[in-house]
Amino acid sequence: MRESVSFRVGTFLNYTLLTVFGLITLFPFMHVLAQSLSSQTAIVSNQVTIYPVGFQTLSYELLLKDNDFYQAFGVSLFRTAAGVGINMLLTCLMAYPLSRQVLKGKGLIMNMVIFTMLFQGGLIPSFLLLKELGMLDTMWSLLLPSAVSAFNLILLKNFFQSVPASMEESAKIDGAGHGTILWKIFVPLSLPAIATLTLFYAVMHWNTYFDAVMYISNPDLNPLQVYLRNMIVLNDSNIEMTNNTGLFLISPESLKAATIIASVLPMIIVYPFVQRYFVKGVMLGALKG
Amino acid sequence: MNRKGLRTAWRPDWILYLFLLPGVLYFIVFKYLPMYGIIIAFQDYSPFKGVSGSDFVGLKHFIRFFEDDEFITVFRNTLLISFYKLAFGFPVPILIALMLNEVRKSWFKRTAQTLFYIPHFFSWVIFGGIVIQALSSKGMINSIITLFGGDPILFMAEKEYFRSILVISDIIKESGWASIIYLAAISGVNPSLYEAARMDGAKKRHEIFYITLPSISSTIIILFILQLGNILELGVQQVFMLYNPLVYEVGDIIDTYVYRVGLTEQKYSFATAVGLFQATVGLILIYVANGLAKRFSGGGLW
Known part of the structure; x- marks a missing residue:
């Protein structure tokens, strides 16, 4: 096909603008990576942009010697694993009955779920509830208040509805109960949706920090995000950055940067493998919701 | 029965x-x-x-917060920041989707998408941390400023920059991901429409303005309603990470205010009243926006 001049100019502009936007996202990240590997003098004299100056790895060595870092990392891992387990179990169990054509009380329950997307009791009543339940300062306060996401539930319900009725009929003839039908037919047939929801829930648990700020005061239960926030915002860390004469071995900026990189690494490693599921999942939500 | x-x-x-x-x-x-x-x-x-x-x-607490100067400031901040996010942030994902849709080189498209989507999966602690590092006195922006002989600026401590930082960092973090939904909508447009338009001699811009945009208008409207309903809820995770007492005057929003007054100062009833006000306004807004969408475009959320 013949391409006009204006079309080619438009294409060129399009690629350029997209590249610029990509670099805007990339540069700050490269900057932090560079900071984590730069020497104290280079950082103090504002020489660091997007590549390391005065290369050092001491920031990472110090970070990896800090017990609090491992503790926080472990809390986040546990929270994510246990949280996602609860999330998926409850969401599947609830989506299955709601996906059926006939079920007494289905409309009522759906309305009850949808209303929580429009209106919530708010921060203080939720806090007081957890206090009454004795869940403050326990892992439960991070796991249970987000046990089912209304949005994810509706997504899975819609997905279950597209499972062909004939599959269920034949299973019933073979004498399968609802439990078998759910775990042996609906869940395997909905793997794209299940994978997406697992990832959504996992990201939520790994990233959320405000609930821990509100509900957790025991430092041993602080998740990684709170550890990182305390270090960046409150300059609160037990890591010794000076030598015995009081000289800075590394810049505090460098240690913060190293912690950011270490916290983001799991996401960056996992991300390329799961991107297509995410994208598919959002498309599902967009087309069906 | x-x-x-x-x-x-x-x-x-x-x-x-x-x-x-x-x-x-x-x-x-x-x-x-x-x-x-x-x-x-x-x-x-x-x-x-x-x-x-x-x-x-x-209604004692409601009367009290409406007469409270601090609440008035917080309310104004929330509305302003929301408005800026809506005005500047809402069109960006649509633009990105339209641009990505025109990219024919698949390696370029894949790379761009990965780069655009990934910040969505960083927590606000991490992304906010990156922002703070890049804008700190020893950060990238100030390195560039000093390179050109300027004096470093303490961005995170200056009132005049804070709202812009919130809006821009939010756009960078979330617009790429938000564009997926528009890309999905665009991929659902019937290709024969474009063919017919090209037969009639339509240019690219005609295709975008007369076919693509009208075809995805219902998606745009729905997302607009949702965002309007959330106008008083800005995402506490972002502001709580980025703000500090120096910028409270321009950066304190209802959510952070409720947290501070309610949990730090333990004025439970007062903070709950503020939260109830916020939730009620959100509920009303989403109903009104939905009604308007139904009347003018024939499609709403429900």
């Missing part, structure tokens, strides 16, 4: 209700009990007396 009919209708399904039970319990305990807890907004709640024993004071 008679007793026998009820029983036969119930029997094969009882296990389904058992499946529903944990989920429904979750919604009742963690979503509806806090709604009941809203009562304390009309009380002088004391933890020792409990919800049932505290004194009823009517």
Whole structure:
């Protein structure tokens, strides 16, 4: 096909603008990576942009010697694993009955779920509830208040509805109960949706920090995000950055940067493998919701 | 229905209700009990007396916060930041989707998408941390400023920059991901429309303005309604990470205010009243926006 001049100019502009936007996202990240590997003098004299100056790895060595870092990392891992387990179990169990054509009380329950997307009791009543339940300062306060996401539930319900009725009929003839039908037919047939929801829930648990700020005061239960926030915002860390004469071995900026990189690494490693599921999942939500 | 009919209708399904039970319990305990807890907004709640024993004071707290200068500031900040996010941030994902849709080189498209999507999966602690590092006195921006002989600026401590930082960092973090939904909508447009338009000599810009945009307008409207409903809820995770006492005057929003007054100063009833006001306005806004969308475009959320 013949391409006009204006079309080619438009294409060129399009690629350029997209590249610029990509670099805007990339540069700050490269900057932090560079900071984590730069020497104290280079950082103090504002020489660091997007590549390391005065290369050092001491920031990472110090970070990896800090017990609090491992503790926080472990809390986040546990929270994510246990949280996602609860999330998926409850969401599947609830989506299955709601996906059926006939079920007494289905409309009522759906309305009850949808209303929580429009209106919530708010921060203080939720806090007081957890206090009454004795869940403050326990892992439960991070796991249970987000046990089912209304949005994810509706997504899975819609997905279950597209499972062909004939599959269920034949299973019933073979004498399968609802439990078998759910775990042996609906869940395997909905793997794209299940994978997406697992990832959504996992990201939520790994990233959320405000609930821990509100509900957790025991430092041993602080998740990684709170550890990182305390270090960046409150300059609160037990890591010794000076030598015995009081000289800075590394810049505090460098240690913060190293912690950011270490916290983001799991996401960056996992991300390329799961991107297509995410994208598919959002498309599902967009087309069906 | 008679007793026998009820029983036969119930029997094969009882296990389904058992499946529903944990989920429904979750919604009742963690979503509806806090709604009941809203009562304390009309009380002088004391933890020792409990919800049932505290004194009823009517609208006292609502009157108090409407007369409170700090609340007025917080309310204005929330509205302003929301408005900026809507005005500058809302069109960006649509633009990105339109641009990505025109990219024919698949390696370029894949790379761009990965770069655009990934910040969405960083927590606000991490992304905010990156922002703070890049804008700090020793950060990238100030390195560039000093390179050109300027004096470093303490961006995070200056009132005049704070709202821009919130809006721009939010755009960079979320617009790429938000564009997926528009890309999905665009991929659903019937290709024969474009072919017919090209036969009639339509240019690229005609295709975009007369086919693509009208075809995805319902998606645009729905997302606009959703964002309008959230106008008083800005995402506490972002602001709580980025703000500091130096910029409270321009950066404190309802969510952070409720947290500070409610949990740090333990004015439970007052903070609950503020939260109730916020939630109610959100509910009204989303109903109004939905009604308008239905009237003018024939499609809303429900």
